[in-house]
Amino acid sequence: MPESGFRRNQLGLVGWLSGGRYGIERYAFTLHRLTGLAILAYFLLHILVGSSRMLGEETWNSVMERLDSPVFRYGEFLVYLAFAFHALNGLRLALTELGFFLGAPRQPVFPYTSSVRRQRPLFVLVMIVAAVVVVLGGYDFFFAHPVK
Amino acid sequence: MIETRSRKQSGGSEEVIKTVQFSVLRYDPKTLPAPRVDSFNVPVTKGLTVLDGLHYIKENLDSSLAWRYSCRMGVCGSCGMFINSYPRLACNTQVLELKTDTVHLKPLPNFDIIKDLVPDLSVLFEKHRSVRPFIVRRDVSIDELPSGEFFQSVEELERYLQFTYCIKCGLCMAACPTVATDRRYLGPQPLTQAYRYDIDSRDDGSDERKEEALGSHGAFRCHFAGACSEVCPKGVDPALGIQLSKRRAFVASLGLLPKKRLAAVAPPVTSAKRREGTPDAPERTVR
Numbered sequence: 001m002p003e004s005g006f007r008r009n010q011l012g013l014v015g016w017l018s019g020g021r022y023g024i025e026r027y028a029f030t031l032h033r034l035t036g037l038a039i040l041a042y043f044l045l046h047i048l049v050g051s052s053r054m055l056g057e058e059t060w061n062s063v064m065e066r067l068d069s070p071v072f073r074y075g076e077f078l079v080y081l082a083f084a085f086h087a088l089n090g091l092r093l094a095l096t097e098l099g100f101f102l103g104a105p106r107q108p109v110f111p112y113t114s115s116v117r118r119q120r121p122l123f124v125l126v127m128i129v130a131a132v133v134v135v136l137g138g139y140d141f142f143f144a145h146p147v148k
Numbered sequence: 149m150i151e152t153r154s155r156k157q158s159g160g161s162e163e164v165i166k167t168v169q170f171s172v173l174r175y176d177p178k179t180l181p182a183p184r185v186d187s188f189n190v191p192v193t194k195g196l197t198v199l200d201g202l203h204y205i206k207e208n209l210d211s212s213l214a215w216r217y218s219c220r221m222g223v224c225g226s227c228g229m230f231i232n233s234y235p236r237l238a239c240n241t242q243v244l245e246l247k248t249d250t251v252h253l254k255p256l257p258n259f260d261i262i263k264d265l266v267p268d269l270s271v272l273f274e275k276h277r278s279v280r281p282f283i284v285r286r287d288v289s290i291d292e293l294p295s296g297e298f299f300q301s302v303e304e305l306e307r308y309l310q311f312t313y314c315i316k317c318g319l320c321m322a323a324c325p326t327v328a329t330d331r332r333y334l335g336p337q338p339l340t341q342a343y344r345y346d347i348d349s350r351d352d353g354s355d356e357r358k359e360e361a362l363g364s365h366g367a368f369r370c371h372f373a374g375a376c377s378e379v380c381p382k383g384v385d386p387a388l389g390i391q392l393s394k395r396r397a398f399v400a401s402l403g404l405l406p407k408k409r410l411a412a413v414a415p416p417v418t419s420a421k422r423r424e425g426t427p428d429a430p431e432r433t434v435r
Contacts, residue, residue: 015328029373108383116374
């Protein structure tokens with residue numbers, strides 16, 4: 001894209017991260033990307049930890065000992081939260097990006113409605129399911145297999 | 149006198165309801181290379197728009213203030229600006245509806261600033277042009293030497309009609325989080341227009357738009373944040389257009405897209421008789 005020679009006014013990361021005064025889907029957009037990055041970071045760490053087994057049983061046991069702490073257990077639960085949101089919101093995005101739940105194009109008559117509003121019940125539904133998944137997982141984390 | 153005229157322009161009453169502070173971002177490449185914020189007190193009457201407020205400032209307080217406008221009725225799409233951190237048309241926004249004592253005005257983000265509140269929309273127009281936003285026919289005899297109208301059913305028209313209401317104001321581009329980080333991303337407006345022509349039964353130019361509209365900076369970079377549709381002042385719903393274009397591309401990749409039945413050209417009318425009493429067309433003024 002050629003430069004115009006005028007003053008740059010690109011929002012950059014601020015525009016990417018900030019939901020501003022827009023609707024809930026804009027916040028879901030930001031959270032989806034952040035949780036995606038968090039899951040990716042966890043995945044890389046997971047590979048790194050798993051690969052320590054190649055360095056012998058002693059190294060493996062020492063790494064496992066270090067990870068067996070409340071910080072990592074609670075951290076793991078945060079990853080679980082990120083997964084629950086990312087997976088279910090991803091399902092919503094897969095459906096809407098294929099045109100489902102958006103309705104057909106129509107003549108814009110004031111007050112305008114939009115496909116974003118029409119798919120909002122789906123958004124609410126997947127968030128309720130995500131909350132149920134989090135509650136069930138939380139029970140397992142904190143009560144069925146509590147952190148020692 | 150000037151003040152009175154300015155209030156009358158708004159179509160509202162003469163009674164000043166309250167004074168609102170307009171906090172305006174100022175920038176001038178020649179005299180003010182670093183942007184600053186200037187504040188102006190504007191007496192607000194019922195029905196006064198942000199555009200009227202800017203006129204008041206220009207006529208009474210600071211004649212050097214620059215912004216772009218034309219129609220004053222939400223048709224031309226010139227006066228888009230960032231009003232209280234939300235992209236809006238200044239002519240469509242009444243000050244009292246903002247329910248605030250300070251109106252913060254900045255030029256539309258994601259566009260370079262020419263001066264004060266004037267954004268450089270040429271990037272938008274270049275991207276718009278890049279998707280060939282017009283009817284393309286491979287048959288040269290139809291494309292270059294049109295002999296008549298195309299046949300089109302109401303159903304075929306309704307598939308794209310909503311997207312034709314775009315006034316190219318750039319609000320959707322200012323609201324889009326992907327445009328904020330990727331200057332090469334086409335953005336909601338051009339992508340919606342690409343879809344609008346792709347599904348037009350008169351058009352045969354999908355293949356020519358494919359590289360731009362579905363390339364690495366095309367529709368699949370949209371992740372449905374939905375802000376574009378929220379801010380659109382004409383109800384065009386760009387997010388819908390982009391998602392439908394993704395669906396179309398996905399179905400096409402599976403080889404399941406039905407072959408387009410191109411609209412035929414209507415033959416010239418030969419047999420119809422002219423109704424009695426129909427006046428003659430006026431003489432041509434341009435030859």
